[in-house]
Structures are given as C-alpha cells and as structure tokens.
Amino acid sequence: MEKRAVVILSGGLDSTTCMAIALAAGYRVWALTFDYGQRHRVEIEAARRVAQHYHAAEHRIVELPFMRTIGGSALTDDALDVPMTGVVENQIPVTYVPARNLIFLSVAAAFAETVGAFAVYLGVNALDYSGYPDCRPEFIEAFTKTARLGTKAGVNGLPISVETPLLSMSKADIIRLGTTLQVPYELTSSCYLGGDIACGVCDSCRLRLKGFAEAGQSDPLQYASV
C-alpha cells in the first residue's frame, strides 16, 4: 500500500528539509502551505518552487485570513517590530503567533484524513525555538493523542502520526542532513522581512547563516548584507 504523508511546507529551510526526509522515508507527499497574512509571503512562492521540485502529489495552499486579525505577533501584526536583536533563551518571543502550530496541525489532520495520509511532517525544532511552547515535544505528543481521539481515522485504528524529525537537531545538523539529501536550499526562503533578497540581519537569517557556517557549507541564497 502506498504510504502517504502530509508535509507542512512553509518554504523555509526546516520544512523543506522535512519534505526531503519524508520522501527519503518512502512517502508520497501532499504539501500543505498556510497563507496567514504573514509578512514573509515570499515564503509561499518558495513553497511552490519546493513542492514542484519534489513533485508533490498536490500542493494545497490554505488561507487562514483570521490569523492576521487575531494578531498579537510580530509576524502578522504590522504594529509590532520583527526582532533583530537576537533570541532570548527560554522566553516566548514576540514572533509567537497564538496557537499557530495547534491550528496548523489541526488543519493538517483534516487534510491528511481526506487524502488518506497517516503521517503529518512538521519541521519544528526545540533547540533553536525553545521559547515557542508549540515547538516542544510534550506539545507534539499531546496533540497526537488529541488527534487520535478526535478524528474518524484515529478512532478507526488508523491514527495520524506527527513526525518531527528535526525536533532535537541543531540548525547545522539539519543543514548537514539536508545537504546529504540534496535539498535545493537555493529555492527556500527564511527571512522574516520577506523581501526578494534575504536581509541577513533578522533573527531567522542569522540563525540560518550561523547554521551553514557551522555545517561547513555555504548558503546558496543571496543576502542584502552579510
């Protein structure tokens, strides 16, 4: 029987590496991208390129316009500034979006149930994002149980597994693995500012550049200031 997985694909480095891992594990993949009015819309274009590169069975782009109006995050709320000052460890960052991964995983569970997939890949990382509660392993475990109890597939004995292969990897580890899997990092986009060329100074760009440096690789992306 064909193994099917839904991959939550933002178009960034982590989710693209996740896509490669799912394919390497033998899954046929359905890519799922959320358009929630975030500043980095350039990521959605990156997600399209990645889904196409990997011949996803389907690339579903789901609009969540309410996430802009619910607000409360520097990524969706124009009144808040994107941080350029370095992540503060174990504090919840200003880029936290209320219940984001909870909403993403819930929609992914519905999508998985509809296309007959029993795995959902999510590129969360508990090391670099220790401040985000919805990137932690105990949240992922609790969600998996909730989805098993609350879906038809789950109660019928075919629960969805949430796969988070990057959970305890450093950015350098992720890039090393991705390089082995020939991930096309030139197609991805990570910058919080969402310009056509990555800024090189926001927290996300810095983390990425540091990861490439530590992995001994060069980032194929163009940067405005490095």
Next chain:
Amino acid sequence: MEKRAVVILSGGLDSTTCMAIALAAGYRVWALTFDYGQRHRVEIEAARRVAQHYHAAEHRIVELPFMRTIGGSALTDDALDVPMTGVVENQIPVTYVPARNLIFLSVAAAFAETVGAFAVYLGVNALDYSGYPDCRPEFIEAFTKTARLGTKAGVNGLPISVETPLLSMSKADIIRLGTTLQVPYELTSSCYLGGDIACGVCDSCRLRLKGFAEAGQSDPLQYASV
C-alpha cells in the same frame, strides 16, 4: 477581575444554550462563529441575532473556506446527501466533518489568548452525537491538555479551560435548562438543509423536535412539515 469567555456559537440550539450558561456563570462573552461553507448558512444569521441579543463583547466570524475544499462531509460537500433516515448509534455519521472540533477549538484557543479569555465554551453533546469522535469527553480532555502545553497563556500558568456543560445532557435536559435561562430559541436555527424555514424532517430537526416534546415545551420555530 472580569471573567472572560469565548463561546463557539453556531446559531443552533445547543451553542445558544451554552451562551446563556456562560453568561449565567458570570462571564463576559466573546462569540465566535465559523463560516466554513456549510449548507446551513442560515445558522450564521441566527448566530448574529443571538450574539446581539446577549450583547456579546464582540461577535467574531471566522471564515474557514478550506473546510469546503477539504470536504468529505455531507454538511460541506454538495456531492453527499444530508441524512434523513435517523442517526445510527455509535457509527460515525456522514455529517462528520474531518477534525472539525479540533480546528474550531484551536482557533478558539488563539482567539481566547488574544482577548484575554481563559474559558472556551463548546456546546458538544456526547449523548445525541455519540458517533462523532470529536464530541466525546476524552477528546475534550486531551485537547485541553494540548492547548495548555502549546499556548503562551497555558505555559504562563493561565491555561484555557474548555467548558462543555451540555456534554452529558439529553436534548430535553438542554431545552429544560435553556427555558429556565430564558434562551431565545426563536432566534436559533438547527436545520441541516438551511432553508429559511426548518424542514422538520432532517436528523437535526427531528432531534430538536423530539427534545422539545420530551421537555414538555413547544418549539417557537416554524417548520415546513411537522
């Protein structure tokens, strides 16, 4: 300190009774209605009337257009017929919408976090809807834990409680309680077909009419055929 609650308000009998219960418990309420392309859009108008009647602090209508395209339910998919033949006990009905309450509660958790509410009211009922996995108490418990772990409010020690006061009540019990609380049932809408006048023969209408009969009350709604 003001007690704030989000009430998931479909405009039907159960969620409207939930609204009255939240108010009776001393909460200031934020009403949250989902527009997910369901056939019974008339319900959204009913929700507006109910929110207005109860002077909700805000009535937020959140569009979830992807729930139509994800499909797989008689309520959102035009290719499937709404059941008129009576509910089969302990089977998952054709009106099951993939991961519906999981998605609803996730968005409600985000909304609650944004407006500073620590309770979410959901009018699920495990008796009449025993076939829906996402109406069962074990699902609600698992979700509550997941939301506690995956939100900023939760990890900061102010977790969201999911209140399901109707969980083990019969429809007649709900109507009896609602009548005591002077719930304006004439403003609500329950019919699966979503016409201006309730059909009186779909499963939802039949359950409602049976409930009113058992409660010894008369349903103030007009029906096309009773």
